[in-house]
Amino acid sequence: MAAASDRVFKLLVLPGDGIGPEIVRETLRVVDWTRNAGLRIELSEALAGGASIDATGAPIAEDVVQQALASDAVLFGAVGGPKWDHLPRAQRPEMGILRLRQALDLYANLRPAVCFDELLDASALKPELIRGLDILIVREATAGVYFSLPRANEVAPDGQRRAYDTQAYTEAEIARVCRTAFELARTRQRRVCSVDKA
Structure with a gap:
């Protein structure tokens, strides 16, 4: 078995909307510190919430859900905002995090x-x-x-x-x-x- 320092941890980053990208950016500073201390973390970033709706039409794409399932951890910012308040419930940004909760059994x-x-x-x-x-x-x-x-x-x-x-x-x-x-x-x-x- 590989030593903990040899293991590469997969971290999926989902900044989301509103304050999400800002808080995720600051959290990634801590991730960078741990990487500098020797922890091996492989970062990947994807869309969720309103950002995903704007790009794909869905609060979270199914391939992003699959990417989350294949990751060791998911860093999720925040979702939603006035821009998407008019959408039907099933299409709102919040459904992205609810879908992830179900898929990851959180x-x-x-x-x-x-x-x-x-x-x-x-x-x-x-x-x-x-x-x-x-x-x-x-x-x-x-x-x-x-x-x-x-x-x-x-x-x-x-x-x-x-x-x-x-x-x-x-x-x-x-x-x-x-x-x-x-x-x-x-x-x-x-x-x-x-x-x-x-």
Whole structure:
């Protein structure tokens, strides 16, 4: 087996739209530092989101999804913007990242929230309520309201506009995100609070 320094890691870079290219550019400075320190990283770049819509007509091309599947990691910027807000839901930039989540089975979206004492005065919340805040939100990201059917935006017989979304999960989808939350809780404060949108 090759030593870690001999291995070449494949990193797919998807800058996306809006602030995406800017934050990706800064992140690549860190990647360059690791490369200078001896880590071998092969970079490739592709389009996602609005940039992909403009070039290909789709939020993400299938060959880019295949490229992501063949990579060791994907660096994803951000997608969307007013330019594409008029598009139908299935054609919007956000569908690019949702497609990637499904293809890569990225079911657990991890959102840490930490409040440092130095920033207490910058918050609109009372310092005594947020002092020491250190939570990690584990959100299911490949099922539920993202992908469940039926969903519609329609005009009812009485002329009123009506919209609905379905939020459905399988037992396995819930079990795996819960398992992830409990495993992460073991490394933190050993507590889990379950919250849903019901």
